[in-house]
Amino acid sequence: MIKLKQILKNRFLIFLGLLAFYGIIQILLSTNILNDYYEINIVLMGINIILAVSLNLINGFTGQFSLGHAGFMSIGAYTSAIITYKLGLPFPLALLVGGVSAGIAGILIGIPSLRLKGDYLAITTLGFGEIIRVIFLNTEYVGGASGLSGIPKYTNWTWVFWMAVITVVLIRNFINSSYGRCCIAIREDETAAESMGINTTFYKTLAFTIGAFFAGIGGALYAHNFYIIQPETFNFMKSFDILTMVVLGGLGSITGSILSAIFLTFVYAVLQDYAALRMVIYSLLLIIVMLFRPEGLMGTKEFSLKKLFKKGEKSSEFTVN
Amino acid sequence: MSLLSIKDVSIDFGGIKALIDVNIELEKGSLTGLIGPNGAGKSTVFNIITGIYKPTSGKVIFDGKTISQKPYNNTKLGIARTFQNIRLFKNLTVLDNVKIAQHIHVQYGLFSSFLQYKKYLDGEKSQDKQAMDLLKIFNLDKHALNLAKNLPYGEQRRLEIARALATKPKLLLLDEPAAGMNPQETKELTDTIRFIRDKFDITILLIEHDMSLVMDLCEDIYVMNYGKIIAHGTPDEIKKNPEVIAAYLGEEDIDEKEILSIEGGA
Numbered sequence: 001m002i003k004l005k006q007i008l009k010n011r012f013l014i015f016l017g018l019l020a021f022y023g024i025i026q027i028l029l030s031t032n033i034l035n036d037y038y039e040i041n042i043v044l045m046g047i048n049i050i051l052a053v054s055l056n057l058i059n060g061f062t063g064q065f066s067l068g069h070a071g072f073m074s075i076g077a078y079t080s081a082i083i084t085y086k087l088g089l090p091f092p093l094a095l096l097v098g099g100v101s102a103g104i105a106g107i108l109i110g111i112p113s114l115r116l117k118g119d120y121l122a123i124t125t126l127g128f129g130e131i132i133r134v135i136f137l138n139t140e141y142v143g144g145a146s147g148l149s150g151i152p153k154y155t156n157w158t159w160v161f162w163m164a165v166i167t168v169v170l171i172r173n174f175i176n177s178s179y180g181r182c183c184i185a186i187r188e189d190e191t192a193a194e195s196m197g198i199n200t201t202f203y204k205t206l207a208f209t210i211g212a213f214f215a216g217i218g219g220a221l222y223a224h225n226f227y228i229i230q231p232e233t234f235n236f237m238k239s240f241d242i243l244t245m246v247v248l249g250g251l252g253s254i255t256g257s258i259l260s261a262i263f264l265t266f267v268y269a270v271l272q273d274y275a276a277l278r279m280v281i282y283s284l285l286l287i288i289v290m291l292f293r294p295e296g297l298m299g300t301k302e303f304s305l306k307k308l309f310k311k312g313e314k315s316s317e318f319t320v321n
Numbered sequence: 322m323s324l325l326s327i328k329d330v331s332i333d334f335g336g337i338k339a340l341i342d343v344n345i346e347l348e349k350g351s352l353t354g355l356i357g358p359n360g361a362g363k364s365t366v367f368n369i370i371t372g373i374y375k376p377t378s379g380k381v382i383f384d385g386k387t388i389s390q391k392p393y394n395n396t397k398l399g400i401a402r403t404f405q406n407i408r409l410f411k412n413l414t415v416l417d418n419v420k421i422a423q424h425i426h427v428q429y430g431l432f433s434s435f436l437q438y439k440k441y442l443d444g445e446k447s448q449d450k451q452a453m454d455l456l457k458i459f460n461l462d463k464h465a466l467n468l469a470k471n472l473p474y475g476e477q478r479r480l481e482i483a484r485a486l487a488t489k490p491k492l493l494l495l496d497e498p499a500a501g502m503n504p505q506e507t508k509e510l511t512d513t514i515r516f517i518r519d520k521f522d523i524t525i526l527l528i529e530h531d532m533s534l535v536m537d538l539c540e541d542i543y544v545m546n547y548g549k550i551i552a553h554g555t556p557d558e559i560k561k562n563p564e565v566i567a568a569y570l571g572e573e574d575i576d577e578k579e580i581l582s583i584e585g586g587a
Contacts, residue, residue, distance in 0.1 A: 004439070004442060007442065170435050173434060173435050173436070173437050174434055174435060176434075176437075177429075177431075177434030177435075177437075177441065177445075178420070178423070178424045178427040178429075178434070178444075178448070179424075179431055179434055180434070181417060181420060181421045181424065182421065182424055184410070184413065184417075184421075185410055185413075185421045188410035188411065188412060188413060189408050189409075189410060189411075191404075191408060192404065192408040192409070192410065193410075193421070194392045194393050195371060195392050195393075195396060195401075195402055195404075196393075196396060196401075196421055196422045196424070196484070196488060197393045197396030197397050197422070197424065197425040197488055198393055198421075198424065199391075199393045200393070300412070
């Protein structure tokens with residue numbers, strides 16, 4: 001059994017590691033060893049991590065196949081842009097409001113649609129995502145089809161890194177709690193879950209809302225990175241992009257989502273020089289990975305430092321962490 | 322007062338009468354068997370008790386309250402069940418299977434789950450301990466970190482009972498707990514069921530086809546056929562009941578006629 005002191009020590013070490021990683025990248029960026037091109041892609045990686053991990057909570061852990069993540073992302077993007085650009089309020093507030101409003105949309109969309117299962121749910125969420133996009137498309141206040149431009153650039157490495165860390169830590173903690181286990185139980189066997197006293201509608205909506213909240217934060221970071229947001233940016237192709245990251249990384253693996261978000265953003269950036277072949281190579285890569293690892297890069301497993309260090313030791317002993 | 326009373330319950334599925342005026346009373350602490358040929362309506366009775374099906378007429382009173390039509394609420398009232406075709410969370414560990422069932426008794430809230438502070442750590446620790454204690458009773462503690470799907474069949478059945486007990490029920494419904502077990506495993510299961518009844522002080526209702534188990538274990542037996550309760554009594558009474566014998570072996574005279582006709586034709 002691991003003592004409380006040990007847990008706190010481990011957490012402190014992890015925090016130090018993150019701080020060191022953050023510091024190194026920050027120095028490389030500020031000394032221009034990594035130039036603007038790198039910065040854009042590193043920031044994009046962070047945003048994609050937030051989106052992929054939050055979608056994994058819905059699709060991978062709770063087993064509810066949602067295709068509307070870009071919709072929640074756009075709600076976060078637009079509301080946060082209104083907060084900073086239209087109302088001139090501070091950026092942290094914009095992030096929070098972006099997340100909360102996407103979360104509220106998650107509740108409103110989740111309650112009616114989560115009664116459906118599988119394909120039906122996928123189609124419904126796809127529809128909701130499109131409805132959200134069309135609403136923004138027809139709202140003159142946020143620029144309609146030409147989009148909202150002139151959004152101040154607040155998103156930088158610091159914001160993206162720490163928001164991604166917070167997202168991953170909170171979702172991981174949720175998964176490892178009794179609440180998260182209920183969500184996983186629903187994925188495994190809904191009838192059995194219900195007979196164990198799990199209110200399946202409540203837990204599905206909970207996962208959906210938390211996922212939408214972080215998608216909203218991802219959208220807010222996205223909006224403040226590119227100066228302009230347009231409804232077209234958040235069409236269903238965007239939802240598929242996020243879904244691709246989740247499936248490639250492994251449905252039900254947080255570290256898998258992180259790795260594949262980094263990997264796919266990287267591949268996408270590298271292939272930018274070969275415009276004609278880009279989608280072909282990108283698609284081929286996906287096909288190859290799916291052929292050889294149909295469960296995704298990580299399956300439902302998590303990459304953990306603890307296991308790496310203890311590889312030699314026998315791990316049959318039961319420990320409480 | 323009885324813990325569970327099913328009063329004049331009938332249910333139709335599009336014209337098919339699956340249950341007709343079923344009356345069952347379970348005394349607190351009793352061990353009751355529900356037997357009958359395939360398709361008699363035994364599992365339907367379980368689905369009525371757990372709230373999966375809504376009776377067309379009649380009502381089910383559990384512990385003084387009418388049962389809810391939401392299965393998860395009935396679990397909170399104190400009804401737990403196992404399934405005829407094992408429904409474990411196959412891809413999760415044995416320990417997690419039990420911990421999921423404990424969730425209605427969890428001490429910490431959503432907020433402390435997110436931040437994992439002391440309340441969460443203490444809560445998880447006591448959950449782990451309770452789960453391990455339960456697994457020990459079923460001799461599954463050594464498999465705690467194995468995936469449920471990797472357990473042998475008999476142990477999966479035991480785990481399902483352990484998981485149901487983790488919800489801390491007052492009434493435990495076992496749907497064919499001995500199905501697919503060999504005589505040795507059935508014998509062990511009989512002992513386990515008797516043990517948990519005494520240890521956890523709960524009421525048990527079980528569906529079973531294995532007559533040796535039912536006659537050995539149950540104090541009270543209900544027999545069903547074609548959606549009706551055709552007999553009710555102690556094992557000895559049931560064994561001698563002509564209607565029960567007919568339901569299981571067929572009417573004597575019809576059998577003889579059939580045999581004769583087959584012989585005549587040959």
